[in-house]
Amino acid sequence: MKRIGILTSGGDAPGMNAAVRAVTKTAIHNGLGVVGIRYGFAGLVAGDFVTLTAENVDHMISLGGTFLYSARFPEFAQPEVQKKGVEQLKKHDIDTVIVIGGDGSYHGALALTRLGINSIGLPGTIDNDIPCTDYTIGLDTACNTALEAIDKIRDTASSHHRVFIVNVMGRGCGDIAMRVGLASGADAIVVPERPYDVKEIAETLKRGFAAGKDHGIIVLAEGVMDAEEFRTELLKYGDFDARANILGHMQRGGSPTVLDRVNATKMGNYAVKLLLDGKGGLAVGMENGQLETHDILDLFDDTHRSDETLLDINDEMTK
Amino acid sequence: MKRIGILTSGGDAPGMNAAVRAVTKTAIHNGLGVVGIRYGFAGLVAGDFVTLTAENVDHMISLGGTFLYSARFPEFAQPEVQKKGVEQLKKHDIDTVIVIGGDGSYHGALALTRLGINSIGLPGTIDNDIPCTDYTIGLDTACNTALEAIDKIRDTASSHHRVFIVNVMGRGCGDIAMRVGLASGADAIVVPERPYDVKEIAETLKRGFAAGKDHGIIVLAEGVMDAEEFRTELLKYGDFDARANILGHMQRGGSPTVLDRVNATKMGNYAVKLLLDGKGGLAVGMENGQLETHDILDLFDDTHRSDETLLDINDEMTK
Amino acid sequence: MKRIGILTSGGDAPGMNAAVRAVTKTAIHNGLGVVGIRYGFAGLVAGDFVTLTAENVDHMISLGGTFLYSARFPEFAQPEVQKKGVEQLKKHDIDTVIVIGGDGSYHGALALTRLGINSIGLPGTIDNDIPCTDYTIGLDTACNTALEAIDKIRDTASSHHRVFIVNVMGRGCGDIAMRVGLASGADAIVVPERPYDVKEIAETLKRGFAAGKDHGIIVLAEGVMDAEEFRTELLKYGDFDARANILGHMQRGGSPTVLDRVNATKMGNYAVKLLLDGKGGLAVGMENGQLETHDILDLFDDTHRSDETLLDINDEMTK
């Protein structure tokens, strides 16, 4: 084993750069070279490679986004494109690869492993929608960004005795909504994992205002329903001043939190060790705070399981 | 002069609480009582009054929103409603009033003055759209909130070589957009004050990408055009990956910045002194960093003038 | 069981208010009353009680500090003072108590339980120095506050090719230093849990500068050594521009993070359920992300164990 290639794939997430840094520094410590592959699998096939040194990754730990860039590249599903990628890697003496990204990117990592390039996948997405892990790199930063925005929105909601329906990210997965909802003291958390009843939510809000509460917050996972549509539904059951607010793409960016930097660093460090042990085709995850690995194949048969006790607790505190 | 009534009106703005605190502490220092009028002019007519002390306003300096609450109350345009308000004030020994709010609220302040209750208006709105002042309480905080969001969005934009059209607040006034656009290094700032050319903006973006820039940011004042509509227009002239993002209501909230707290405090302090001097019917403003007063009547004949040199500088740096 | 008394004890920590809110809302949901005991055990003995409602705890979730106040009260170790406290509780129909605080406060909770008032302890301190739990309420916020400060300090360090020795909180426990050190990419993390070698640290810094690094950061747990003293030691082995910086008390305050709010809410909710089950004399903790309980007595025989793998990883990346 000589050189590790590292790439980021899918949507960017805060902490990706910290993971790249950890891979680079750990690899160098172990006498290996590290090559940054720019623009994900597209750059892998195109040979868009940059040598990484301890010094040029040094400042990256505090930066959001991915300095290696990311790009969509569905073509990498094709065997001949994969082979081209492997040729590029071999030409540049890269014999192992670490991929940081969403579940789509694991397919690429598995394909490379099968073609003789041991590859490890790290879960990098704010959405926390990857199987076999209860944490993904970027989740904590995205949640804190959303929470800070909702704390600001609450100022306005309270000043005007208003209800805000706040759409947070998470297309198929309500994990951001559950955490942020509980943390913001939301009157209701609406996620794809659990049925909801708009009328009941309206009753909760009415009870709150009647008891002296000066505002209402509903946290809505983007996958469930359009926020404006939800507002229209809600207004059928109550005569509130209600507004819809979509937090949008800022949830993807920003300097990563302590937790995201620490976990990204742990995972990057661990991935290098797995490669040094001759492992490949593995996905790194975190379960109950401990690093775990799974065969990438197992992920394809599984789905992410959310901690729905957060919803139970919120229900208990609002109803 | 015995007691000052103070109310907040219109949309809430960070720094309103700091202004209420400054009025309260200055008044008490000068031997006057202070009464908080809740829910703006609606509360004035309803007699929703709370006594303010130095201690209960003490912690308010760092909080966004308005703890006195605000409410729409167009009925206050009617003379008989105004009279009712004056009766409430007299019943509670309140002989002067300070109103913090947008330009709508100045009508109320003038009406009260004409009915014998000397009243002073302070400019409290994030939009900076009030005549005879180049600063309104809340502007600086809103700009910094928007900037922090755009800095986050830039992480994602850069990671994916993407263009973001970011809609910031300011319905009829581009002041937030101008400041935030210049501060975020936007490729274009689109405001109601100046014509724009979507094709030219697209050319700027193309030139940027061609020269090696890894992202594009357009800051769009909400009053000009819907962000999605702008995106559709833009894509006619360039083959970008472009997204629209509306920052929304979080721009209204949050703990006020140093500038907003200092200026709100200066203005609150000054308003009490004007009342002590027997003045009424005046609007407090800030021009070139100095406190100024104008007859409220003058405001109605005037319009806010923006510092358009910011646009000239941005043009010079992007074209 | 009729009414729960709740108090905060020891140093304040962000998330204490979120825990009080969760206790209050969960108790009310279960038909119980909640009484806030102000100023910790001192207020318990003095009978400084306030009734808590869902509405008056509502806004507290986002606020740092403890709105119930805290106070030192070593007198509560005396049996006759404890009895006085129990009398106060009985007089006010309070038959159970939840104590949020550091390990000192667990003695009080145990004493109350033995006197017939079932009491539960929640770990509330930024220091993470409590046995039988790997998380304490406030830890995550304190770490993020320290990290943001170090990110700022790094700007100056880099601009001047300087080394900063940053003293973070944690008198007998290096957990803040370990997390923040790893997250800030520190060249060295100095904690009470592990011996350190100033000369070796100086060598690491010299190697870094020689290789092109533009700054150095050493994160020092306050319990180990005075930062200025450390600086003097360090300068014996290298000719750096080095400065010492003590982050200080701001690490204790601030709006809690998502993790601290979520965990504080989980713990507060859980504590009420334990009381409903007739339990007392228990300490709530979190191990590997899961809620756990231990007899308070067990805590007195045990010590907190830190995750020292963070130090190993940092060593591997810096040496």
Added chain:
Amino acid sequence: MKRIGILTSGGDAPGMNAAVRAVTKTAIHNGLGVVGIRYGFAGLVAGDFVTLTAENVDHMISLGGTFLYSARFPEFAQPEVQKKGVEQLKKHDIDTVIVIGGDGSYHGALALTRLGINSIGLPGTIDNDIPCTDYTIGLDTACNTALEAIDKIRDTASSHHRVFIVNVMGRGCGDIAMRVGLASGADAIVVPERPYDVKEIAETLKRGFAAGKDHGIIVLAEGVMDAEEFRTELLKYGDFDARANILGHMQRGGSPTVLDRVNATKMGNYAVKLLLDGKGGLAVGMENGQLETHDILDLFDDTHRSDETLLDINDEMTK
């Protein structure tokens, strides 16, 4: 005129990078080249030059510190060293220079101008201690950083009914202390510009606690007295729980605020225009929000004047 050299000198300040970016983009727009001179005047003499393009300054607008680095270089006071610098500039076709830094750096700018290299000075320091300007680049960010820290400290102060003496930066100039003191609602602001009476401050604090205030904050400019020494003095006149806290170097770093970025951009843009007009030996400043220039010589005969009305207002609200 062909190429502008740009350097940063003295302590780093947030917004320096924004100013460098503005100079670069404006110069390129006007057909000029721009050369970054690294490590201040030391790098000028050593010829440590890097070509700046619009793309490589693009991301710098949001970063604290100075990416051109800064360094002490008292040797530049010597005429023969200055001549060497001029030779380096001429060798690299640099015929004009912009210097961003504290008042020390203006001597260098004047020396270069006298030797035929037209040079302009921009005020870059958080301390606001430069004559002929009421604003320096970095002041607003430093004030907001200090304010956020004090808001956190207040949480702890309030929780424990404690007084904090917070030392903020500003060795010979109390401008940071005045702004931050007023914005944080400090009970006292202690600055070099005005005598103070510790006994009177203690009386103010006592009156506050007696009236129900739950904390005390004293903002102390670092130039006046050591914070621990102040605490010892204070405790002679009152039996408070008081702590001293030095905010330290984090006040120098961090992403610049809107105001600092906008003003740095205005100033950088303006400096290029002055050079295009053939001007040299000038210091750019801001008075009452407007750009101004002064002969650098005038600065040497003058001193900075602070807005002491902030102290008067604070006095009025606390005594």
